Amino acid sequence: SYELTQPLSVSVALGQTARITCGGNNFGSKHVHWYQQKPGQAPVLVIYRDSNRPSGIPERFSGSNSGSTATLTITSAHAGDEADYYCQVWDSSTVVFGGGTRLTVL
Amino acid sequence: QVQLQESGPGLVKPSETLSLTCSVSGYSISSGYYWGWIRQPPGKGLEWIGSMYHSGQSYYKSSLRSRVSISVDTSKNQFSLKLSSVTAADTATYYCARMYYSDTTGYYPHFEYWGQGTLVTVSS
DSSP, rough: OOOOOOOOOEETTTTSOOOEEOOOOOOOOOHHHHEEEEETTTOEEETTTBBOTTTTTTTEEEEEEEEEEEEESSSOOOGGGGGEEEEEEOOOOOEEOOOEEEEEEE | OEEEEEEOSSSTTTTTOOOEEEEEESSSSSSOOEEEEEEEEEOOOOOOEEEEEEOOOOOOOOTTTTTTTEETTTTTEEEEEOOOOOOOGGOEEEEEEEEEETTEEEEEEEEEEEEEEEEEEEEE
């Protein structure tokens, strides 16, 4: 089955830029979506189709897909951005989630 | 505003069937979209279970397919999950969600709206 690889944790200083990566085989043909999940809450879609922001998501959140790796970038990180982030793709009629990355804002 | 709310027993005995319902407000299920279930064991990541269109087209995670059934009740604007022969490994918070599937440019399944989740514990 298809697998997505994310770093377990990423740390960023308050106000700096955080980058969370997501990798998988034949990534270039897939579109990546990103979710933010704060403790005790349901996930929230923050980026869809590689680089699109749903309404209500701050412009500080952006996404890219280079073909081998997808990246979620959070500029000017806030304390409130501390959360788990999951990437997700569609492969062989199956939804696949990455294992998740814990973002810590220092 | 689309809202989803899960409901069902919080405790299920091993070998029995887990049954959950998701009530949707702010959107008519029969109007379109896929409707899905995702679960998250305590302290772990997200696991997709399956998704169904209102007309019956469905997709399931292969490792769960033999135990899972998702159904849609358009008259009640609800959809349901049944997971049979549960074990402790099925203990998780279960989320229902609306899944965007495709447009004229391609397929981009992702989950736009989520319920708050409900914890189901499998224990005797």
